[in-house]
Amino acid sequence: MLEIKNLHARVGDREILKGLTLSVGAGEVHAIMGPNGSGKSTLSYVLAGRAGYEITSGSITYKGEDLTALSPDQRAAKGVFLAMQYPVEIPGVTTLTFLKTALNAQRRARGEKEVDAVGVLRLVREKAAAMKVSEEMLKRPLNVGFSGGEKKRLEILQMALFQPVLAILDETDSGLDIDALKLVAEGVNALRSPDRAMLVITHYQRLLNYIVPDRVHVLSGGRIIKEGGKELAHELEAKGYEQIIKDAA
Amino acid sequence: MNAPVSTLNARREKAREGFRSNGVPHRRVEEWKYSDLHAVLGADKVEQAGAVSWKINELPDGVELFDLSKKKLPDWVKQHLGSLTRTNAMDAASLGFATSGFALRVPRGGSGDVKIRLSGEGQARALIVLEEAASLTLVEDAAEFSGFQNIGVEIVLAQGSHLTHLRRTPKAAQAIRICEISSSVARDATYRGHFADFGAKLSRTELHIALDGDGAQTHLSGVGVLNDGHADVTTHVTHTGGKTPSTQLFKYVAGGHARGVYQGKVTVAQGANGSDSRQTAKGLLLGNRAEIDLKPELEILADDVKCAHGAAVGDLDAESLFYLRSRGIPENEARALLMRAFIGDAVAQIENETVRASIWQEVDAALEGLS
Numbered sequence: 001m002l003e004i005k006n007l008h009a010r011v012g013d014r015e016i017l018k019g020l021t022l023s024v025g026a027g028e029v030h031a032i033m034g035p036n037g038s039g040k041s042t043l044s045y046v047l048a049g050r051a052g053y054e055i056t057s058g059s060i061t062y063k064g065e066d067l068t069a070l071s072p073d074q075r076a077a078k079g080v081f082l083a084m085q086y087p088v089e090i091p092g093v094t095t096l097t098f099l100k101t102a103l104n105a106q107r108r109a110r111g112e113k114e115v116d117a118v119g120v121l122r123l124v125r126e127k128a129a130a131m132k133v134s135e136e137m138l139k140r141p142l143n144v145g146f147s148g149g150e151k152k153r154l155e156i157l158q159m160a161l162f163q164p165v166l167a168i169l170d171e172t173d174s175g176l177d178i179d180a181l182k183l184v185a186e187g188v189n190a191l192r193s194p195d196r197a198m199l200v201i202t203h204y205q206r207l208l209n210y211i212v213p214d215r216v217h218v219l220s221g222g223r224i225i226k227e228g229g230k231e232l233a234h235e236l237e238a239k240g241y242e243q244i245i246k247d248a249a
Numbered sequence: 250m251n252a253p254v255s256t257l258n259a260r261r262e263k264a265r266e267g268f269r270s271n272g273v274p275h276r277r278v279e280e281w282k283y284s285d286l287h288a289v290l291g292a293d294k295v296e297q298a299g300a301v302s303w304k305i306n307e308l309p310d311g312v313e314l315f316d317l318s319k320k321k322l323p324d325w326v327k328q329h330l331g332s333l334t335r336t337n338a339m340d341a342a343s344l345g346f347a348t349s350g351f352a353l354r355v356p357r358g359g360s361g362d363v364k365i366r367l368s369g370e371g372q373a374r375a376l377i378v379l380e381e382a383a384s385l386t387l388v389e390d391a392a393e394f395s396g397f398q399n400i401g402v403e404i405v406l407a408q409g410s411h412l413t414h415l416r417r418t419p420k421a422a423q424a425i426r427i428c429e430i431s432s433s434v435a436r437d438a439t440y441r442g443h444f445a446d447f448g449a450k451l452s453r454t455e456l457h458i459a460l461d462g463d464g465a466q467t468h469l470s471g472v473g474v475l476n477d478g479h480a481d482v483t484t485h486v487t488h489t490g491g492k493t494p495s496t497q498l499f500k501y502v503a504g505g506h507a508r509g510v511y512q513g514k515v516t517v518a519q520g521a522n523g524s525d526s527r528q529t530a531k532g533l534l535l536g537n538r539a540e541i542d543l544k545p546e547l548e549i550l551a552d553d554v555k556c557a558h559g560a561a562v563g564d565l566d567a568e569s570l571f572y573l574r575s576r577g578i579p580e581n582e583a584r585a586l587l588m589r590a591f592i593g594d595a596v597a598q599i600e601n602e603t604v605r606a607s608i609w610q611e612v613d614a615a616l617e618g619l620s
Contacts, residue, residue: 048575049575050571050575051571072571072574072575073575073576073578073579073583075575076575077577084575087572088572090569090573090587090590091590092591092593092594093586093589093590098573101578101582102576105576105578105579105582106576106577158576162577
């Protein structure tokens, strides 16, 4: 479903990704683990199409199509979803208005019929209950005054609402206490499906106790330096990044 | 302020003299620095300007209306007309030269809504008097026109009265429109003013609000959505009475070659203790040919007061834009959504639901041209 080949990308003058190769099939959950500064967030932004992240060589193919040729909103309409590490606060746009606008924009781009206000509210309520997102939160401006946990729960609610084909979770565990972590993981696990691929980007192994990956990749210096099954996450936890990077060299 | 001049004729004569000695304001006059009227308008044009026509469809029970083009003025008009005039040359011009206009009086305890439509080139003078505990919502609607228009408005608010004033000026690329509003606000009375300007060749709304009595208050808000053209709001709120609150919230979105201007001066006079003044002005600049000038100013002569002001100009937040686009919202729609959010709190100040909805409609249409 997702094929990344020898990807080089830079931000400004700084090359961050230096020949990253990765393949994720439908129905699979892959974890990308790496120390700070290894290029984890850059990878997620490059996949989502953020401006300022320039691909200098290599390719990203998504469902047989060149992903890099698409704008961020086109990618979203085609099923790419990035749960962000730091969801932005947008004063003046209520959460519900945002969800309705986004859902219908995606549907419109796919040539599907838009959902009316009542329909959106029903859909959102259904997903919100599972993520413990209250009606009151939905009425508030998007992410404004939300706690770290609330913001992450809203990211997963969006994922449940948009039903993406490829979900990228960027450090979704950061800033979460154990209860919130479990809740978020349950939300993610409920979305595992044979048609959906997931890329779970994390610094710590902790999240992977709850979202168990099929494959684990270690990212360091902008490249994948080691790959393995779910046990690789435990090995990392036991040995630390430094040792694994040294072993791989 | 100048010493009071007793008769209306004398006040008018003095105004004409005032205008002739100052001439049309130019950019070297500090208050007109960002709006060079002299560059687009000659003094002869001002003196020879015709009469702006006005139309009020329905008058609430008890509210008096007087046509200022008529010769025999009632006492209440004679008493107030020209009494609040400032040194501003254009205000002097409208008092001195205008041959048309209207006066409205809401009697003690009375209330109602009045819609007025002003149209055409020229000058006009308006007087609005609210007697004790009266209340009025005045919705001003300007018809599209090109050319020069200068309107001077005096508002006398007696104790406990309440005026909500809404003024909307459509986009008019060839128009030069000036409006000066002067209000005296007595004890426990309120002036609320809401403005929406969609740009002209030169558009200037000037407000002088005097919070004379204890507990008098004023709340001003405005939006300027400019995809070219100019809009200037210049305010001077003077707190003279004690415990007088004032708030100001102005937002501009400027694209193309547009220029948005906000100059807000707040004076807290000696003895106006317990005054609370808040001023916020923000601008969103789209593109590098647009300009926004924000200049809040405070002059505090009393001790026990709360005053806050803030001004900021910026671009649309790139991170917010990316977030919305990553959720499937196309760029144009995402930009419009963020601009709408930026302006939202200023529009929300309008309490009248019908007017608020119609302002939103115009704002949305103007934003579409910008995104």
